[in-house]
Amino acid sequence: MSTGVTESLITRIQKEFTTQTWVLLPIGIAISLVAAYAVNAVRVPFLYLDALGVIIIAILIGPWAAAVAGLFVNIAQGFIVNPTFWFYTPLQILFGLAAGYMAITGWFRNIQKIVVVGLVIAVISIVAGAPITVLAFGGVTGTGSDAVTGFFAATGANVWEAVIGQTIVVEPIDKITSAVLAALIVKRVPARYRPSTAAPVFSGEDKSDE
């Protein structure tokens, strides 16, 4: 039984990694980085969009390719912006796996479901990201979100409560926006340019039923 599951998992992973996938991966990573920069330029508070490319890969290809994209998003961001991003690498891998599995099970079919995907990614970010922020960075991120952490700190919260409070405020906004934006972008990609592995987006169909 377990051998069968392992074999099916290996087949699934092998199916995801075609030449087109290897070409899409750097594009997804670069999109995440450029989106993060663009959002910084237009100064929209509590929006980072650094998971955008990973979610796009998750929809277009699947969870394992998205996990590989996630692995490299923060490594590359560390190489281009500053090395503090390296510590958050596990988060992006988890985002990719979660968004990928939700994509192949039809969670990008309508806006309500996409909001749930965003919330799931936000929960991952809160659960896995807060310990990194507290233990590796002493409770700060070096972004505008620190103002929210400061607000909670001023109200008497300890460092864990302040950071968790900040992530609860900020992460759902960012991750729901990222998931919706990723779905809208994939929807607008002409069908002939979409890989055969692409999950249905705003279609009302469930790929898992096929």
Add this chain to the structure above:
Amino acid sequence: MSYGLIRYQHRKSALHRLHPLTKLLLVGCFIVAAYIAPLTIRLGLFTLLVCASFVAKVFSTVARAAVIALLPLGIGLVVIRGLIFNAGGILFQIGPIVIFESGVRSGLQFFSILSVFVGAGLLFITVTHPRRLATALYEVGIPYKLSYVFVTALQLVPTLQERAVQIRDAQRSRGLDTSGSIRGRIRGLVALLTPLTIGALITTQTRSLALEARGFSISGPRSSIHGVTASRADWATRGLAVGGVTGMILWSVL
């Protein structure tokens, strides 16, 4: 909209000549040491990084990027930990907001850790060519396709940034407002990101064909124009770094 803050700096120095994996190991050792060493050793490590960046002729690049990365972290650490960690002694008070002396001290302590970490990381990035790093990783068994993803992603960022500027200017010339209300700014963001991403995704088929024409999927060993070999200096540096960090761990445990 140019965000390329740090990049590899081509110079001729001993640090540039080191094997990329030696430098990667050094960064790892510096990061571990930053978190476990006492303040005095941390200051010593930071001084060593400053000297190394002078030797590698990349001081101004590293210093500029370090200030941009560390300033918001430093302010955040001092303020937030100053508000939270109360072990007696008020530094100052504005109405109900109290900044504690012990908290500011704790913030500065943590700042010294992050300074070593960020300094080591930035120095590594400025003296290590990504392609040489990818080759070195392939030679120790990392699949070449992963190296391809890493190097291509780094190369694509400036290209996509340039494209983003062109799209933004084109949208503005058609009357799109990317300033003002939050709603307007989000609309501007969507108008920018959608064509940028779709344009990039459409190129994948051409890129796939080009890669296949160059034998991307063929199995077997690959050769690289960027040959990397570890010299005696590399092995000595690796031994020194691992020995130093092991000693520090034993010292902090015992």
